[in-house]
Amino acid sequence: MTSSFWLHPSLILIAGALLLPLIPKKIRTAYLIIVPLLVLVRIITMQITGPGIFGTLHTFGLDLIFGRVDRLSQIFAIIMGIMALLGTVYGLHVKENGHHTASWIYVAGSLGVIFAGDFITLFIFWEMMAFSSVFLIWLRRSARSEGAGYRYLLVHVAGGLSLLAGILLRWKATGSFAFDHLSVANPDISTYLIAAGFLLNAAVPPLHAWLPDAYSEATVTGSVFLCAFTTKTAVYALIRSVSGMDILLPLGVAMALYGVVYAVLENDSRKLLAYHIISQVGYMVAAVGLGTELAINGACAHAFAHILYKGLLFMGTGAVLHMTGESRFSALGGLYKKMPLAFLFTLIGGLSISAFPLFSGFVSKSIIVAASFEDHRLWAGMLLLVASAGTFLHTGLKVPYFIWFGKDNCTSDIREKAKDAPWNMNLAMAITAALCIGIGCFPDALYRLLPFAMDFHPYTGYHIAETMQILAFTALGFFICLKILEPHATTSVDLDWFYRNGGRIFLWLAEKPAQRFDTMVNEAYRAVGFFLMSLTARTASVFDAKIIDGVVDGTAASVRSFGDVVRKLQPGQIQTGLLMLAVLLAVFLVLLAFIVIR
Amino acid sequence: MSNDPSNIIVRVIDMMKKHMRIVIIVSVVLLAALVGLSTLVDRTHTHADIEKLPAFWAIFGLVSCLVIIVVSKLLGIIGVSKREDYYDK
Numbered sequence A: 001m002t003s004s005f006w007l008h009p010s011l012i013l014i015a016g017a018l019l020l021p022l023i024p025k026k027i028r029t030a031y032l033i034i035v036p037l038l039v040l041v042r043i044i045t046m047q048i049t050g051p052g053i054f055g056t057l058h059t060f061g062l063d064l065i066f067g068r069v070d071r072l073s074q075i076f077a078i079i080m081g082i083m084a085l086l087g088t089v090y091g092l093h094v095k096e097n098g099h100h101t102a103s104w105i106y107v108a109g110s111l112g113v114i115f116a117g118d119f120i121t122l123f124i125f126w127e128m129m130a131f132s133s134v135f136l137i138w139l140r141r142s143a144r145s146e147g148a149g150y151r152y153l154l155v156h157v158a159g160g161l162s163l164l165a166g167i168l169l170r171w172k173a174t175g176s177f178a179f180d181h182l183s184v185a186n187p188d189i190s191t192y193l194i195a196a197g198f199l200l201n202a203a204v205p206p207l208h209a210w211l212p213d214a215y216s217e218a219t220v221t222g223s224v225f226l227c228a229f230t231t232k233t234a235v236y237a238l239i240r241s242v243s244g245m246d247i248l249l250p251l252g253v254a255m256a257l258y259g260v261v262y263a264v265l266e267n268d269s270r271k272l273l274a275y276h277i278i279s280q281v282g283y284m285v286a287a288v289g290l291g292t293e294l295a296i297n298g299a300c301a302h303a304f305a306h307i308l309y310k311g312l313l314f315m316g317t318g319a320v321l322h323m324t325g326e327s328r329f330s331a332l333g334g335l336y337k338k339m340p341l342a343f344l345f346t347l348i349g350g351l352s353i354s355a356f357p358l359f360s361g362f363v364s365k366s367i368i369v370a371a372s373f374e375d376h377r378l379w380a381g382m383l384l385l386v387a388s389a390g391t392f393l394h395t396g397l398k399v400p401y402f403i404w405f406g407k408d409n410c411t412s413d414i415r416e417k418a419k420d421a422p423w424n425m426n427l428a429m430a431i432t433a434a435l436c437i438g439i440g441c442f443p444d445a446l447y448r449l450l451p452f453a454m455d456f457h458p459y460t461g462y463h464i465a466e467t468m469q470i471l472a473f474t475a476l477g478f479f480i481c482l483k484i485l486e487p488h489a490t491t492s493v494d495l496d497w498f499y500r501n502g503g504r505i506f507l508w509l510a511e512k513p514a515q516r517f518d519t520m521v522n523e524a525y526r527a528v529g530f531f532l533m534s535l536t537a538r539t540a541s542v543f544d545a546k547i548i549d550g551v552v553d554g555t556a557a558s559v560r561s562f563g564d565v566v567r568k569l570q571p572g573q574i575q576t577g578l579l580m581l582a583v584l585l586a587v588f589l590v591l592l593a594f595i596v597i598r
Numbered sequence B: 001m002s003n004d005p006s007n008i009i010v011r012v013i014d015m016m017k018k019h020m021r022i023v024i025i026v027s028v029v030l031l032a033a034l035v036g037l038s039t040l041v042d043r044t045h046t047h048a049d050i051e052k053l054p055a056f057w058a059i060f061g062l063v064s065c066l067v068i069i070v071v072s073k074l075l076g077i078i079g080v081s082k083r084e085d086y087y088d089k
Helices: A009-022 A025-049 A071-090 A097-115 A119-138 A143-174 A189-201 A210-215 A220-242 A248-265 A269-290 A293-324 A340-353 A360-374 A378-404 A412-417 A423-441 A443-447 A461-480 A496-568 A571-596 B005-018 B020-038 B056-080
Strands: A052-059 A062-069 A490-492 B081-083
Touching: A009 A025, A009 A071, A009 A097, A025 A071, A025 A097, A062 A071, A062 A097, A062 A119, A071 A097, A071 A220, A071 A293, A071 A423, A097 A119, A097 A220, A119 A143, A119 A189, A119 A220, A143 A189, A143 A210, A143 A496, A189 A220, A210 A220, A210 A269, A220 A269, A220 A293, A248 A269, A248 A378, A248 A490, A248 B056, A269 A293, A269 A360, A269 A378, A293 A340, A293 A360, A293 A378, A293 A412, A293 A423, A293 A443, A340 A360, A340 A378, A340 A423, A340 B005, A360 A378, A360 A423, A360 A443, A360 A461, A378 A461, A378 B056, A423 A443, A461 B020, A461 B056, A490 B056, B005 B020, B020 B056, B056 B081
Parallel strands: none
Antiparallel strands: A052 A062, A490 B081
16 A cells, blocks of 8 residues: 555545534634635645646555646636635534535535546545535425435435446446546447436436525525535536537537526526526536537636636525525515625626626636637537526526515515625625626636636627627516516426426325235135135145155255356456446435435 | 715615616617627628628527527426425425
């Protein structure tokens, strides 16, 4: 067993999380800021030491690589580090240690995946993310969040199993656990299984329904963390392993549109934002599908910008939820006098995600659109621009309008509670907003971090004119349709319907037809059973005398020959068997969940 | 107190609400000016020929917005929208 010491940033977070309960109250706030700050500093120092392979561990015949540092892992690690700090500052008021512990372990998992050089290390951190983040949902402590948490865990366990199956199959075929680019030109089943595991975490339809379901039910600060780490870590993994996989381009474009269409119907502000994560990650997935250097740069830049503005949006709507206890448009409205700061920050987030000039989305999203045009995928570029009109329609207009303006649906209780959020929330929002504008105004600072050198200038006259026209006339459309867009107290069924109602259907099947069959059998037994019983008794006595004695002698020989068969099985076949077992386990878990979870 | 940022935001919004008519007129003028100015921008490096039409992106934005609203409202009508307590039963 050989190892070289390299301070993994995740280690700081894990140690910090474990020590948290021992920290005296007096220095707790400082401690909560210092730990993620140290992590960020540690990540930035890697920028100085430069790229390389660090933290290798040779054990059990495996080469585990904990620290692969290159430009791709660096840019993702930097933004994760920044977000961990901002998210923690936003949640400083949270007294429960468990909340901070869960968030930090979750971030540690994400950083672990980002620096992982092999699939085993990746898988361990991947599962760590799922099992820690679920607490950010459960800690809301409502009946709904409890159900949403179980569903979240169920879906991610299934995705994790697909990933594991792919990793093992690949190892069997190639003998390597290296987390590198898979051959997307000749994909085999292992490539698809690994990609499916990653795509599930990136919330690519039809594997997306867990995201709006979970993120809308999570705690206020929990959602701020959730919206950043899971999907973007998955985008990183996709870039690393399957960039250039053709199918990802149509999937990503479909995703971008799916999110904005569903967002129209949504009444819960945070669920609307969750659908916009799907939409925005769609741009990144499409870019991974394009796979050109410009597209990969676009995916990285957009992930960077997205984490900040989406975090800001969840902070703004979270502040409203924190103060008023309400996140549905149909129960809010007209709050601009009560919560003007939250309005301003949410608006900045909205303008950033909508790619307004001088805001961060403008300099990142346009790289992806330009990459699709450059690759002569006109349809992809155009459809992504349609999606960006939808983005402004909801996040830039609908969210601010129906919370802070529009019809005042607030009860007197909500109106009384509504006032600007605690200082730490406002501080986190102010810094995030400043970063969104900073990136928009000085894009070169972000471009310098990108994995490939590029010659891209977002601020051309044509690009500004194009964007401003799309946005301004989307706004016109919004005000024309204002009446139709008024919020109603509804929920939208998505593909989670299948596993939320599957349980009920299963129970019904178990109750009604099964019960009827049971009754039928009882009746039949009563009618013919007595005759059969006496017949059986007679046969049994003959059977015992003539046959059993013979069989007992034969059994020993059978066991011995079965042992021979097992011994002759190739180890490979046993691995296949184990794999089958894992698949069966997955099926069993899904069935179990259908029964247990509504 | 009056220099408090949150106060300034509220005052600006209140002023705009008070002069709603002017805000609307200015917005419409700005929309027209935007389309007008856009025709002056260099359009030799467009992605597709159709973009050379005047006000192409303005129409594109408006139509996209309306299509998204119509499609999702249709989805809502055919059964995607359910009562809020649909899953709570």
